[in-house]
Amino acid sequence: MPKASKENNMVLTEALEGYTQLSVPDALVALEISxxxxxxxxxxxxxxxxxxxxxxxxxxxxxxxxxxxxxxxTAPAQFILLGLSxxxxxxxxxxxxxxxxxxxxLAGNLLIILLxxxxxxxxxxxxxxxxxxxxxxxxxxxxxxxxMLANLLxxxxxxxxxxxxxxxxxxxxxxxxxxxxxxxxxxxxYVAICKPLHYPVLMSQKVYFTLAVASWLSGFLMSFGHxxxxxxxxxxxxxxxxxxxxxxxxxxxxxxxDTSRVEIAVFVAxxxxxxxxxxxxxxxxxxxxxxxxxxxSSEGRKKTFSTCSSHLIVVTLFYGSACIxxxxxxSTYSPNTDKFLSLFYTVIGxxxxxxxxxxxxxxxxxxxxxxxxxxxxx
Numbered sequence: 001m002p003k004a005s006k007e008n009n010m011v012l013t014e015a016l017e018g019y020t021q022l023s024v025p026d027a028l029v030a031l032e033i034s035x036x037x038x039x040x041x042x043x044x045x046x047x048x049x050x051x052x053x054x055x056x057x058x059x060x061x062x063x064x065x066x067x068x069x070x071x072x073x074t075a076p077a078q079f080i081l082l083g084l085s086x087x088x089x090x091x092x093x094x095x096x097x098x099x100x101x102x103x104x105x106l107a108g109n110l111l112i113i114l115l116x117x118x119x120x121x122x123x124x125x126x127x128x129x130x131x132x133x134x135x136x137x138x139x140x141x142x143x144x145x146x147x148m149l150a151n152l153l154x155x156x157x158x159x160x161x162x163x164x165x166x167x168x169x170x171x172x173x174x175x176x177x178x179x180x181x182x183x184x185x186x187x188x189x190y191v192a193i194c195k196p197l198h199y200p201v202l203m204s205q206k207v208y209f210t211l212a213v214a215s216w217l218s219g220f221l222m223s224f225g226h227x228x229x230x231x232x233x234x235x236x237x238x239x240x241x242x243x244x245x246x247x248x249x250x251x252x253x254x255x256x257x258d259t260s261r262v263e264i265a266v267f268v269a270x271x272x273x274x275x276x277x278x279x280x281x282x283x284x285x286x287x288x289x290x291x292x293x294x295x296x297s298s299e300g301r302k303k304t305f306s307t308c309s310s311h312l313i314v315v316t317l318f319y320g321s322a323c324i325x326x327x328x329x330x331s332t333y334s335p336n337t338d339k340f341l342s343l344f345y346t347v348i349g350x351x352x353x354x355x356x357x358x359x360x361x362x363x364x365x366x367x368x369x370x371x372x373x374x375x376x377x378x
Contacts, residue, residue, distance in 0.1 A: 076235055077161060078161060078164075079158070079160075079239050079246065079254075080157050080158055081147075081148075081159055081241050081245065081246075082240060082241065082244075083157060084339055092152075095153055099149055101347055102141060102149070102347075105137065105350045105351040105354075106138060106141075108354030109353070109354050112130060112131065112358070115364060115367050115368060116131045116367075118367075121367060122364070122367050125208040126185070128208055129184055130357060132181060133181055134353070136177060137350035138350070140171075140175070140346065141346065143167055144171070145346075147167070164241075164246040164251075168230060168248065168251070172223035172227060173223035175345070176222045176273040177215050177219030177220070178219075179219075179273055179274055179277040180219070182277060182311075183281055184212065184215055186281040186285065186311065186315070187284055188203055189311060190288055192307070193288050193304055193307070194288060194290075218273065219273075226265065226266060230248060230251055230252070233252075233259065234255065235254050235255055236256040239254065243335065243338065245342070252266075274319070275323075278319055278323070292304050292305055310357045310361055314353050314357075317345075317352065318344075318349050320344070321344035321345045
């Protein structure tokens with residue numbers, strides 16, 4: 001190295017060592033030298049350079065890598081939903097299958113809503129909650145199934161970034177609301193069976209209306225925060241979601257960087273909005289079963305249990321799949337297993353609920369016969 005060049009580097013080294021208390025950008029401004037110039041002059045491995053220069057060059061390399069990652073971590077314009085299968089021969093079969101399930105879901109839940117509104121005998125807290133549940137199921141399945149049908153029909157599996165965020169938001173919102181609605185329905189059955197004399201007071205119109213509003217609000221408050229956290233993450237590389245809708249575990253797999261905080265937040269929310277209502281449901285049914293066992297006649301026990309058996313079946317279907325999906329560690333994530341479980345609480349459950357409540361409920365069947373008998377034709 002020429003003598004002049006050595007002297008220049010020595011001067012620059014001494015100057016930089018004098019600015020060790022400043023940040024790198026501030027030091028460069030003070031020396032009136034740009035970072036690329038400094039890297040070009042110093043960041044070549046030479047044993048004669050002091051440790052300070054080596055450390056500074058390492059810092060530059062780390063900063064360059066960070067800038068490269070940030071440049072490639074912009075929010076994608078759209079995501080690609082792989083769906084249930086990428087086999088082109090199955091697309092038509094899947095389309096007509098889920099179209100039929102969607103129509104049955106809409107028709108069944110709409111029928112429950114109309115029956116509970118039209119028949120005065122069903123103007124009770126139990127059927128008020130059932131009407132809310134049916135409306136929620138219509139909304140829930142409509143958030144996911146129409147987009148899935150459109151993708152199957154057109155072959156275009158894309159969904160916009162905003163569309164994906166909205167789908168995740170309403171999935172959280174309606175799922176959280178359903179959890180607390182199930183807890184409210186369990187409490188209603190507990191009061192009706194265990195405290196029948198106090199039922200008009202403990203389950204007055206004001207009480208059951210408040211419980212329903214609180215159920216809806218709980219989902220709304222939870223979903224906003226979690227959707228914001230998930231969609232402010234950096235997404236780099238692939239934009240392909242291995243699912244049939246924008247589900248949280250599948251989205252977290254696409255995020256780059258450390259997602260542990262978001263995973264913990266999702267887990268804590270699941271513990272609160274899934275486990276807490278579930279515990280309340282278990283407590284309600286513990287009281288119900290204790291009361292039923294005290295009934296002397298088997299016919300009386302059977303009749304009493306029949307008033308809550310439909311709710312118990314629906315809760316089991318919903319919680320069985322939701323708990324496995326959201327409470328398991330993210331390290332055990334399996335796309336095919338998650339798709340299968342998600343079908344239960346997004347498609348199968350909303351379709352089966354009206355059938356379970358109508359086929360196993362004598363009051364609903366009697367109401368349907370009364371409405372049918374009053375029809376203006378035939």
